[in-house]
Amino acid sequence: MKNKIMWSIIVLATAAAFVSCGGGGGGGGGGTPPAPAVPDIMVNDNNLVISFGTVVLRNTSEQTVTMKNDGAADLSIGAIAGASAPFSITSDTCSNQTISPAASCSVTVRFAPTGGGTFSANLGIPSNDPDETTVNAQLSGASPNVVFVTSVSGNGNLGSWADAGGKTGLAAGDAVCQARAGAAGLSGSFKAWLSDDNDDAYCRIHNLTGKRSANCSQAALPASAGPWVRTDGFSCAARIDELLDNGKMYTPVRFDEFGAQITEAAYFTNTYIDGTLHPAVPSPCINWTSSDAGLVGEGGGTDMTSYNWTAYFGLSCAQPTVRLLCMQTGAGPSLPSLLTTGKKVFLASGWGTGNLSTWPGAGGNSGLAAGDAICRARAAAAGLANADRFKAWLSDSTTNAKDRITSDGPWVRLDGVPIAENKADLLDGSLFTSINLTETGLYYGNYGVWSGTTDNGVKTPNTCNDWTDGSSGFMGSFGVAPNAGPGWSSGWSNGTSCNQSVFMLRCIED
Ligand SMILES: [Ca+2]
């Protein structure tokens, strides 16, 4: 409305000048001629840098760009162009349209990242505005790096894989990763998380070669790679230094390049928990050129977090069904917030035998009551809300763990990563991520966790004499802390001797 009044005043002033000039009667250029009426484009209130922020793979963000005619004549806008992938125009009331004075139109631009990186494009808006024949708006957005496990598999002679492209060894592994990324439309540069005698995986995902111990041939050790999201768009791993030093793999790499879920699969790495050639296996599969059944390469598992994502299995070089883990190289933007709300689940700090009454925090209790007391003491010490509602994930000879849980979740880990949406999800044999984060903030690797309970919450015959006996005379069922897949609660049906003294407990808020 303000602009409309201004416009009226200008029209009146122009009209008065015209009359005045005409009345002068051929004085020969004594007055100012009227300015011709012209269109004047105003794009996005002159904010020509349009940032979409960080958007994760499989997600989109949209921004509406408004074009207004601030001039006195019709504004003719041409074809708006330049929103190249991963940007696109999803609606457009401007292109090839005429906009009256004071009227406006708009274009909606979508950012749909196809992989990690920073992206920019130039939105060009041509018009008949005499002094702005093309207005350029800068589009920008970012997306975290991506990690996936290959949908294809093969043996330890990587040159024999269909996507190897005539290459051998590490180069063949990288060719497979790049080919699979391309097949799935993932942009960016990918390398296989693999080491051989010459090059550590740690250096390779920084686009470098050589050994970590030699700073990957740099003046200082690089530590910028990552962080990574999975192809379902969920956060997977922190930046390489936090991933390796603190075991911050938030969720297991359970998804292939197309976003399909893969469980209970193994992939070659021969890479130790610090990102270097596994010290137990030099020359893995003869530097990935051999499918000899007598040779092995170390590997990780698609249900594993902590450090067992890279080192868990010894895999025969002849085994034909091993996959590769492909990581987008270099540094990318930060992950989105992990925080989701729900009842809390944690791995209790500390450990002991199958006689829970001997554990710190047992408070004079025994059996299941001791387990619950340990969980409540740890929850209280960590300042968690509802500390008195925590229970140990344990069964005894008369009680199933699933029947001790009376609520319906959802449950989340203390870093906010979901564990299960509801009780049925908790008991379906697989967790969203591993319960390996303690109330003190540590992510645990391959530690046993007493349970006496199947993955479905049902008691097993092995409960260390109802958790009162820490001797070798009884057996206790257990899972391993970093496992989110089958076996997370009870991977070994016969359990282990109850005199194991470095076994942990899981605690769940009810
Ligand atoms: Ca103008």
Ligand SMILES: [Ca+2]
């Ligand atoms: Ca589940």
